[in-house]
Amino acid sequence: MENALSKKFEVRMKTGFQHGLFVMILLAGVVAVVSGCAGTATGRDTSVYSSLKAEQVSDQKSSEASAMVVIRYPAMINTNAENLYVSSFAINAIGGEVPYGVYGNRQTSRVAQSIIEKSSYFAMSLYHELKGVLPEGSVLLSPHIIEWDKERNLYSRPILGSEQIPSVLTIDFNIYSFPDVNELMDAPPVTFGDLVTPMIVVKSSRWIQPSLGGLLISSPPLVSSAWRQARKEADSSFRSRLDDTPQDPDSSLEFISFLRERDQTELAVPLKGAGDGNQQMAAIEQYSLEKIQMNGELIATLPKDYTVDPFVQAFVKGASTRIVDMLNSIDHEKATFFARQAALERFDPELANVFFIQSGDESVRARLQLAEALVGAEREFLAAQSDSIYDGTYIGNYGAKMRNIIAAEYRTLEERRQLARKQNITTAVAVIALAGAVYGAVASAASTAAAVTTSGALLAGSGWALHETLETKTESNEVNRYFLARMAPAFDRQMSVQMEWLESKEVITARGFAEFRNKTLSLYQSRVRSMQVSANEQCRFENPGFGASGRWYGTCSNGVASGRGYGLIMNARGDSLEFIGDAQKGLASGAGGMIIQRRGQIGATYYEGGFKNGVPDGVVRIEEPGQIPRTRLYKAGVDIGKGDAASLQSLNFAMNSVASGSLTP
């Protein structure tokens, strides 16, 4: 805080104020801050999504193996990653520039840590709401731990296996607060007390919005890094299939990918608003950064009564309505097709290859039914673990502490708002000091567990204690720091319990999951029968514009693609082509879908419909970034006019009768 004030002072000195007027300047500065932020300490009442009309999720045919939504969020941080995480957080501040002097402040560190704490807490609200509106076991939690190593830099990894389960949608969720606490009461986004700034990125399979890599919704600051991340993942997956190179395991949270970047250019990724009329356009729906103000009365009573979740009312209900809308507009079979194939590849590579053929053969159907039941059982197991995380985080000890923290912060904010209204300068000085003290008065804890949880504990203690202070006589910051430093270990121990619980959850669940997988895999292997269909692993796929070095996974004849399958090919420039559908003599021929990604280009071009000799032929639907998809008529790869949408051969991702049968007449 001192540094921050000094910084302000230095700035003003340079503007020519007299040195002897220091006290007046300071007070003037405080007045300016207080009066200036009187209107901005509040957020908007409700999210843009709150006006959406809730609908029930439609009953779509989907695989037993698939979930509908996986919620990814930051939950823990490794001590090794802490410094880089905090500095990256300060460097990549959203909503303004952060003075260099603030980077190393304890307050900055506390804000960075509070993001993990509160994301973890508020993610539970989203989980609970979606769980209530979607079918049982179809929503999974995927808490992440933030890590660092030399090769991968800052990254995050999931602590449960939820992301190995095919899912229609993946939601990256976190809350955000501007790093500089001196600006806490000003315009930048903040999560403190009754104010909350959520950030989300919603993704599906690349085949759902192929021109934009499956990115569907994003908070604008995360768009460019999300696109780069999506491209990286797609490239890695592509190369892995093309020449058997190991796939890059990085599946970091979008927020962490964003923080990892330095001086990356802002990309001109096409965006559209949530309520825009151009919903048909192939663009990423932007969920603008919203500083939402939750219901203060509910916040004030949170520690005693949390039956009504203020975050649900302010944001989650609307957001989950949007998610349900999205689920209703997406073909679930298409969205999970490749993820299902990847899931099968883990334990039955032979079936995974045949999967691309979408064979109706009974031997394939029966084996697939067994395999998908296996993945379905894993989904069920992980759904139970997600419930357990919810119970432990929201209903348990941790949730109670977080509610104390939030209520204490709210009281602090309310006090400040009242003071701002009264323009009580003397007390306002104390309040300004408070903001910094709340976030930064205690030394960092040493252990991994404590490192993550300290901030929350301190917030609870310091917020509460300092609030009480305002009613009597304000002591100096020195006293506050002394006191809080003394208190820190006690709070650390309290909150590290939650951390250790989460860690234990990872260990116990991982051990339990591995044991479970061994048993189920053994059962699977003892029951599967051979298939009457096979897929040649070394089958060639060609394209007139890309050459003959492609690879085909599917029906093969004389070493070349012939029948249903999935092919990929890359040319010398690094442009890539993926095709799923029918082929003849090594070339795309028949109904199919084709993604062409030109190197260095933002977005891809997607063709779906008829193909002949490797090029579009017949009625074809074309999707390009930033444009409304159009239906055209092609002849030998040449666009010859408008196409009749009714004659379009849509790509069918449904497997033949995989759903379990019943012997009961």
Added chain:
Amino acid sequence: MIRWLTRNLLTLGLLLAAVSSAHAVTSVDELSDLPPGEQYRQLSLILLISGGADPVLTDALIPEDDSDQGGAISQLSPDDYKTPLIRIVDQESMLSGAAFLLRFARESNTEIEASLAAINASNPVLISMVDMNAITEDAIIIRNAIADAISYSGLAEDEQLALSLQDYRTQTIRIRNIMEFELFDEELERLTDEAILSVGGKLDAYQRMFDQEVGSKELDRQFDAAKYIFNRTEKFDEKAGLLTEEIMKNVILSQSNPNNP
């Protein structure tokens, strides 16, 4: 293995008994004298045997106007069907019996399904105890026997009939696969429940350990201490001294915990 064979031969006998009696049974009502469980078993069996048999297949076995359709069957005792020998030496009887059964199932399908539903509604507990796997295993044996009989008869030389027969055989494999899947799924469900309980139990124990170790009263006490220090009264020094001592004890305790190095 012997037990399995014995059971299946008996089942075959029962099934063929059903088939043989079917020549006399011209409507589902005629089974009403049997106990509900037995009615349910026989009707289920008929449906399972006839599933996937298209009209081409059924009509090819015996012309529809053949009034002597039950004759061959009536000359056989149900016991004759218990022996596999009958399937080898008396293919004609096999075929005529199958033809009658398939046609009966086709023509009375609605009636059979309604009857099954009614039995189920009246005796839900009893029907829940019916061993569908046993019935399915019986049906698979009979279906294979019928398909083989058609193959041996030379009828399958007709291309259309060969396709119908292939469909019928595929349906038999599907029935087997579904039966196997249900057994697999049952075992998988058991393993899943077991794993969920096992992991959940371990975590519960872990949580309880923490709850005992870190009572929330202790935290409340820290809050009280904080409040007191910041709301000084005349007795501040005296009380603060005590509280500081308590805090320091806690600090020492928590810092000495191996989990918090």
